[in-house]
Amino acid sequence: PTAIPADLVEGLNPPQRAAVEYRGDALLIIAGAGSGKTRVLTHRIASLIATREAWPSQILAITFTNKAAAEMRERVGHLLGEAVEGMWISTFHSACVRILRREAEKFGYTQGFTIYDSADSKALLKRIVKALEAESMGVTVSTAQNRISALKNELIDPDGFARQVDSTNPRDQLILEIYRQYQRQLERNKAFDFDDLIAQTVWLFRAFPEIAALYQRRFRHILVDEYQDTNHAQYALIRELTRGAEPQHVPADTRIPLAADGSIPPASLTVVGDSDQSIYAFRGADIRNITEFEKDFPGAETILLEQNYRSTQHILDAANAVIGNNFDRRPKNLWTAAGEGAKIVGYTGYSAHDEAQFVADEIHKLRDGGISFNDMAVFYRTNAQTRTLEEILIRSAVPYRLIGGTKFYERAEVKDIVAYLMTIANPADELSVRRIINSPKRGIGPTTETAISIFAQDNDITYREAMGRAKELGLGPKVTNAIGDLEHILAEAEESIDPSRNTGAVSVSDMLAKLVQRVGYVEKLRATGNPQDDARAENVEELINVAKEFDKQHPDGTLVDFLTEVALVAAADDLDDESGAVSLMTLHTAKGLEYDAVFITGVEEELLPHRMSADEPGGLAEERRLFYVGITRARKVLHLSLAMTRTQYGESSVAMPSRFLQEIPDALIAWRQSPGMATSRGGERPRALNATGFGAGSGGRRAVGSRSYGEMPRGEGLKSEFKPTRGNRQFDNQITGAVKDNSDLVLEIGDRVKHTDFGEGTVRNVTGLAKKRIAEVEFDDVGRKKLLIKVAPLEKL
Numbered sequence: 001p002t003a004i005p006a007d008l009v010e011g012l013n014p015p016q017r018a019a020v021e022y023r024g025d026a027l028l029i030i031a032g033a034g035s036g037k038t039r040v041l042t043h044r045i046a047s048l049i050a051t052r053e054a055w056p057s058q059i060l061a062i063t064f065t066n067k068a069a070a071e072m073r074e075r076v077g078h079l080l081g082e083a084v085e086g087m088w089i090s091t092f093h094s095a096c097v098r099i100l101r102r103e104a105e106k107f108g109y110t111q112g113f114t115i116y117d118s119a120d121s122k123a124l125l126k127r128i129v130k131a132l133e134a135e136s137m138g139v140t141v142s143t144a145q146n147r148i149s150a151l152k153n154e155l156i157d158p159d160g161f162a163r164q165v166d167s168t169n170p171r172d173q174l175i176l177e178i179y180r181q182y183q184r185q186l187e188r189n190k191a192f193d194f195d196d197l198i199a200q201t202v203w204l205f206r207a208f209p210e211i212a213a214l215y216q217r218r219f220r221h222i223l224v225d226e227y228q229d230t231n232h233a234q235y236a237l238i239r240e241l242t243r244g245a246e247p248q249h250v251p252a253d254t255r256i257p258l259a260a261d262g263s264i265p266p267a268s269l270t271v272v273g274d275s276d277q278s279i280y281a282f283r284g285a286d287i288r289n290i291t292e293f294e295k296d297f298p299g300a301e302t303i304l305l306e307q308n309y310r311s312t313q314h315i316l317d318a319a320n321a322v323i324g325n326n327f328d329r330r331p332k333n334l335w336t337a338a339g340e341g342a343k344i345v346g347y348t349g350y351s352a353h354d355e356a357q358f359v360a361d362e363i364h365k366l367r368d369g370g371i372s373f374n375d376m377a378v379f380y381r382t383n384a385q386t387r388t389l390e391e392i393l394i395r396s397a398v399p400y401r402l403i404g405g406t407k408f409y410e411r412a413e414v415k416d417i418v419a420y421l422m423t424i425a426n427p428a429d430e431l432s433v434r435r436i437i438n439s440p441k442r443g444i445g446p447t448t449e450t451a452i453s454i455f456a457q458d459n460d461i462t463y464r465e466a467m468g469r470a471k472e473l474g475l476g477p478k479v480t481n482a483i484g485d486l487e488h489i490l491a492e493a494e495e496s497i498d499p500s501r502n503t504g505a506v507s508v509s510d511m512l513a514k515l516v517q518r519v520g521y522v523e524k525l526r527a528t529g530n531p532q533d534d535a536r537a538e539n540v541e542e543l544i545n546v547a548k549e550f551d552k553q554h555p556d557g558t559l560v561d562f563l564t565e566v567a568l569v570a571a572a573d574d575l576d577d578e579s580g581a582v583s584l585m586t587l588h589t590a591k592g593l594e595y596d597a598v599f600i601t602g603v604e605e606e607l608l609p610h611r612m613s614a615d616e617p618g619g620l621a622e623e624r625r626l627f628y629v630g631i632t633r634a635r636k637v638l639h640l641s642l643a644m645t646r647t648q649y650g651e652s653s654v655a656m657p658s659r660f661l662q663e664i665p666d667a668l669i670a671w672r673q674s675p676g677m678a679t680s681r682g683g684e685r686p687r688a689l690n691a692t693g694f695g696a697g698s699g700g701r702r703a704v705g706s707r708s709y710g711e712m713p714r715g716e717g718l719k720s721e722f723k724p725t726r727g728n729r730q731f732d733n734q735i736t737g738a739v740k741d742n743s744d745l746v747l748e749i750g751d752r753v754k755h756t757d758f759g760e761g762t763v764r765n766v767t768g769l770a771k772k773r774i775a776e777v778e779f780d781d782v783g784r785k786k787l788l789i790k791v792a793p794l795e796k797l
């Protein structure tokens with residue numbers, strides 16, 4: 001090996017440099033946010049290549065999200081150029097998919113196996129739960145799904161669960177039975193769910209040491225970012241990969257130096273992490289993986305980094321103050337040389353619209369001040385918060401992109417078309433074919449659908465094979481023909497992408513476009529004249545565009561490659577810094593990223609900390625870490641905002657400032673107030689509201705626009721109407737929870753009504769159903785308003 005080129009270590013501080021230069025078997029880098037952990041990983045990879053200690057294909061670097069993987073790839077590419085091509089820089093899931101696809105045939109799967117997302121596995125579980133009547137025993141689909149997921153994360157298969165299950169606990173017995181059936185069906189369908197991807201890879205390695213040896217031989221350097229968020233299965237995978245191989249398993253043509261006895265020596269492992277940023281306990285992440293690293297890998301070196309290069313002092317002080325409230329942690333000494341920087345800006349709006357408007361206005365100001373949209377991000381705790389944010393950003397002409405969690409691939413029509421593709425790639429996948437058998441409608445009802453399934457089971461053939469023998473089912477000619485037509489279209493598509501045909505295979509997008517046209521999917525949607533169906537048709541066309549883009553980027557890409565990408569890389573998950581747009585994402589997605597300006601919205605009790613966290617042991621501490629992650633994303637500017645009322649599911653409720661805000665020293669935040677908050681005093685933190693929703697003292701902030709109560713959020717309009725009224729009836733109702741339920745109130749267009757606050761008016765329209773019915777009322781004094789009938793203080797006159 002040659003020496004490490006100077007430019008790879010220049011500018012690194014001494015511990016960072018030591019981490020890049022370390023050449024032992026196991027290295028743990030443990031350090032706070034922004035201290036250069038990821039940077040050290042990338043420089044370490046580059047140094048191994050530059051010194052010729054490793055060639056690119058021997059590197060396996062694992063990150064937590066696709067976005068982080070893309071970013072790391074880019075950083076390494078920047079340092080090394082093309083060499084990055086041969087490396088595996090990916091998430092746990094995509095690394096495992098690659099391994100499973102390569103080895104699938106060796107364990108009875110097909111290379112084209114299907115990957116079920118959470119909704120798919122729910123659909124499968126639903127049938128099982130129903131057939132076992134499990135809900136009557138209190139085992140719902142989501143209980144079953146969560147339990148099974150947790151078991152897989154612990155690498156416990158149905159047999160393992162059977163050994164440990166309490167035989168006197170009927171619920172656990174039932175879950176065991178569901179787990180068994182679920183696994184059996186996945187196997188029959190040649191499908192894996194998300195948790196399987198990792199667990200099955202581990203099981204594969206354990207069952208076939210000679211397959212494991214291929215990868216133990218290949219990957220000589222394994223580097224894992226965000227190690228604090230690995231769960232047991234991921235940990236076990238790392239262990240399998242780094243363990244080295246016994247001589248008898250080592251493939252003959254190995255090119256790597258073997259030990260004297262012919263075995264493969266353990267690979268070197270570098271992990272970096274920060275226990276203060278552990279935010280995935282709810283998915284089985286186990287902090288012990290980091291705290292016990294030294295025990296797990298004896299002789300491991302530990303390096304601590306203490307200088308933060310990302311943020312200014314004010315931001316870092318706030319982060320340190322917040323996280324200091326978590327008790328069970330090793331105190332860290334994170335400092336920065338970046339200078340004080342601007343104060344954190346705090347803002348209290350009285351509604352989520354008001355808050356969003358503030359965000360939009362500030363974004364424009366920052367942009368005028370020279371920060372580009374790309375370098376700004378807005379974070380939130382729950383996806384539900386995006387609706388208002390998006391609405392206001394659009395209205396304020398702020399370009400934005402939603403990162404992760406786009407619902408595009410969850411839309412029914414998109415899932416339908418993807419199910420067609422899954423059926424073509426994997427004819428054994430019964431779930432997918434049953435999804436599309438009558439979509440678009442072709443007269444094949446549920447009875448027929450079930451009949452085919454039973455026929456398949458009786459004859460021990462796949463569902464598709466049973467469809468091929470529809471004539472034997474004794475169905476009417478119309479249905480038989482419809483099944484035959486569908487089978488024909490699928491076979492035709494299958495054949496068109498088969499590279500072994502003389503004419504060569506068509507591209508994925510061509511096949512897809514032809515398929516959509518043959519089944520008449522878009523055509524039928526367009527024909528209904530329903531605008532929602534038009535939107536659906538556009539989504540299908542968008543999927544074809546995604547495929548075109550895929551073909552362009554991967555000229556040799558196969559259908560299976562495309563489906564892998566769809567399953568793992570939700571379209572918006574990839575990083576496009578040139579997009580010139582503000583990024584919107586959840587706090588969880590924000591991990592590892594950084595922006596010049598960051599907005600954390602909804603810093604309220606019940607949201608952050610999230611209400612669900614109250615029931616979980618350690619839940620609050622995890623929420624605090626999440627807030628810490630959010631704060632530490634900011635380089636220069638940090639905004640923390642909240643709303644005094646928040647409308648969720650059509651119901652408005654009082655929001656209280658997050659307890660985490662109290663943990664930030666006053667001197668670090670400059671509070672601003674909503675222009676509509678006539679009674680509030682500027683420059684002060686919002687006080688925690690007491691149980692009645694009012695500030696503790698007379699100077700405290702009055703709560704909330706009771707006038708907006710029962711009214712649908714409409715943005716602008718609220719502002720002028722806002723008048724805090726104390727002791728108002730509906731408001732009291734809201735606090736005590738004794739809200740009158742108006743669901744039964746029947747209203748018709750033209751009815752005269754009376755509202756406690758708005759006075760009398762005439763009903764102009766009624767939309768929605770049941771508890772979501774909305775009345776549009778033209779009030780004599782205050783004009784037109786939309787009201788959620790269920791909760792509005794309305795009376796028919």
Ligand code: ATP
Pocket residue numbers: 011012013016031032033034035036037038039040274277308309310591592593594632
């Ligand atoms: P997180 O915990 O949030 O994942 P991290 O520890 O991985 O953070 P990095 O993202 O690697 O931190 O680094 C934070 C920022 O500091 C990056 O912009 C990085 O380029 C910069 N940085 C790190 N080390 C140095 C250094 N020695 N000199 C200059 N900049 C540095």
Ligand code: MG
Pocket residue numbers: 037038039225592
């Ligand atoms: Mg990092």
